[in-house]
Amino acid sequence: MPSINAHAKVNIFLKITGHQNGYHTLISRFMKIDDLYDTLSFEPSECETFTIEGCEGVSTESNTIYKAYQTLLEATQNPDLESYFTQHKVVVRKRIPSQAGLGGGSSDAAAFMRLANEVCKLNIKKKELARLGSTIGADVPFFIYNYTSANVNGFGEIVEKFDEAPLKLELYTPQLGCDTALVYKTFKENLIEEIVPCSFMGWENYGSRDLIELIADPIMLNDLYPAALLAYPELKNISPDGWCFSGSGSTFFRVKS
Numbered sequence: 001m002p003s004i005n006a007h008a009k010v011n012i013f014l015k016i017t018g019h020q021n022g023y024h025t026l027i028s029r030f031m032k033i034d035d036l037y038d039t040l041s042f043e044p045s046e047c048e049t050f051t052i053e054g055c056e057g058v059s060t061e062s063n064t065i066y067k068a069y070q071t072l073l074e075a076t077q078n079p080d081l082e083s084y085f086t087q088h089k090v091v092v093r094k095r096i097p098s099q100a101g102l103g104g105g106s107s108d109a110a111a112f113m114r115l116a117n118e119v120c121k122l123n124i125k126k127k128e129l130a131r132l133g134s135t136i137g138a139d140v141p142f143f144i145y146n147y148t149s150a151n152v153n154g155f156g157e158i159v160e161k162f163d164e165a166p167l168k169l170e171l172y173t174p175q176l177g178c179d180t181a182l183v184y185k186t187f188k189e190n191l192i193e194e195i196v197p198c199s200f201m202g203w204e205n206y207g208s209r210d211l212i213e214l215i216a217d218p219i220m221l222n223d224l225y226p227a228a229l230l231a232y233p234e235l236k237n238i239s240p241d242g243w244c245f246s247g248s249g250s251t252f253f254r255v256k257s
């Protein structure tokens with residue numbers, strides 16, 4: 001039975017560089033988390049409509065996996081793709097916590113696109129798959145390329161592999177969920193005037209471990225961290241000292257000694 005793992009990611013650093021057409025432009029180091037992933041499988045089943053099992057609390061219509069299916073169908077108009085998902089359901093074994101800054105929904109969408117492209121022989125090139133993925137979520141292109149570590153630019157659609165060994169990271173995800181759109185909105189309303197582009201020039205050339213040691217202040221490493229603290233004041237009381245903050249949160253991480 002076809003299946004694929006959809007890994008989580010952390011943002012080693014995330015710096016906002018501007019804002020255009022409702023989206024922030026950024027520069028960020030994304031790192032894949034080897035030991036935290038969802039698993040998607042295509043299981044034989046007669047389905048009248050596209051069926052997803054295992055994503056409790058998320059309606060099919062709002063599920064990024066369904067959006068990925070619709071995007072592929074629109075792009076390819078491929079009848080085999082459509083008929084395949086009348087004969088198979090998508091079963092998801094969720095392990096990545098939601099609203100955690102770990103890219104769970106985006107990773108699921110990308111994993112679905114990669115597996116469907118292979119199983120249904122859509123022959124879509126990786127670059128085109130990433131472009132299609134970017135219409136589903138800003139993080140999806142990183143997961144389509146599936147690098148261990150990458151420098152991500154633009155709105156998230158420019159993904160450049162960064163050659164380094166993956167770090168062994170300890171993650172801590174508090175009960176509090178952070179809404180990505182709210183955190184970005186809070187940044188735009190309160191902090192966007194304070195960005196200083198020269199303050200993070202060259203960060204993309206440093207190894208992740210070195211950068212975390214060099215920029216010892218987690219607030220400096222991730223521009224969305226102060227925004228999340230403003231959006232969710234209760235986060236302050238549960239922020240472990242010295243731990244880094246991933247994406248729009250709420251996951252904290254540190255390098256295992």
Ligand SMILES: C[C@@](CO)(OP(=O)(O)O)[C@H](O)COP(=O)(O)OP(=O)(O)OC[C@H]1O[C@@H](n2ccc(N)nc2=O)[C@H](O)[C@@H]1O
Nearest residue numbers: 022023024101102103137138139155180181184247248249
């Ligand atoms: C914050 C980051 C950092 O990696 O990840 P998470 O914390 O969600 O894992 C990403 O930028 C999240 O990307 P993603 O989760 O795909 O966001 P989307 O669903 O595309 O967008 C949700 C909303 O966030 C805002 N948004 C998102 C990305 C971006 N570059 N600028 C934005 O302003 C927009 O208001 C958008 O409508």
Ligand SMILES: Nc1ncnc2c1ncn2[C@@H]1O[C@H](COP(=O)(O)OP(=O)(O)O)[C@@H](O)[C@H]1O
Nearest residue numbers: 062063064098099100101102103104105106108
């Ligand atoms: N396949 C999916 N897995 C998890 N969340 C999903 C999925 N599809 C849509 N969502 C929605 O995306 C929201 C953000 O979840 P997620 O992407 O995991 O967090 P983050 O954006 O912080 O990385 C969830 O609250 C949920 O409503």
